[in-house]
Amino acid sequence: MSAAEDVAAAMPELERWIGRTRIVEEEIALSAVRRIAATFDRPPEDFVRGGELPPHWFGLFFADNAPQSAIGPDGHPRKGEFLPPIPLPRRMAAGRRVRIPGRLRVGDAAAKRIEVAAITPKAARTGQIVVLTMRHTILARGETIAVDEFDAVYREAVPPGAASKATAPVAAPEGAAWSDTVPLDSVLVFRYGAITWNAHRIHYDADYARGTEGYPAVVQNGGLTMQLLLESALRRAPGPLTGYTARLVRPLFIGDPVTLCGAAPEGGTMRAWAADKDGLLAAEMMLEFGA
Secondary structure (H helix, E strand, C coil): CCCCHHHHHHHHHHCCCHHHHHHHEECCCCHHHHHHHHHCCCCHHCCCCCECCCHHHHHHHCCCCCHHHEEEECCCEECCCEEEEEEEEEEEEEEEECCCCCCCCCCCCEEEEEEEEEEEEEEEEEEEEEEEEEEEEEEECHHHHHHHEEEEEEEECCCCCCCCCCCCCCCCCCCCCCCHHHHHCCCHHHHHHHHHCCCHHHCCCCCHHCCCCCCCEEEEEHHHHHHHHHHHHHHCHHHHHHHHEEEEECCEEEEEEEEEEECCCCCEEEEEECCCCEEEEEEEEEEEECC
């Protein structure tokens, strides 16, 4: 059967996953917060018990603690237990839509409600894909801290010896009001993966990334790209962050630089983007700010 036929045959079972929910609990521990601060070059001692966290840091907690026996060959939790059994082997982050009405505080007893929001098959230029949309609602102190709709794309396997197909290249915008160039460093990716408990092998196993998934090198973690772009943009923020939308466009690779750029704030919003070493658009984001 073709990949499209496999997906079509699986859809009745996959549709039964839509609406499923589960809860992940987390204590926002001071030690973890200070490790995060150090990773992103913020003074760890600035964070104390009871203090508010930066608004976008909610995504650095609430990792799925899948047992080692439940991990699949790609390093993700095996499908059918924590994730729907989508019959395509390769999984990559794609984008998100985030609202942030509250703030986590150091010491909070918090929770993330995880819901399978949608499972959408599509025919793409790179082959058959399925978009899995998860809705994450962060709760603490009886309040909704954030609502994060996160898209992951499942793709077909790469034939042996073939290269992974990328989306058509698009030049990054010109005329940025600000920019930061950051080297994509394996140590930073390791520390981010340790914080988020992300064991996806393309982010640290060069042989797997090249031989199994067809990439030219170890792949930058897309969540880290979004985090770096947020950190950079918020240094120019006109007010408190209340939400953002983000889309990953093109993979980045460890050892290359990424240029984080943005336009001047306008009407309570700011456009930001990331460009790869060739000046191609790798990620884009629209941030929203309150007064």
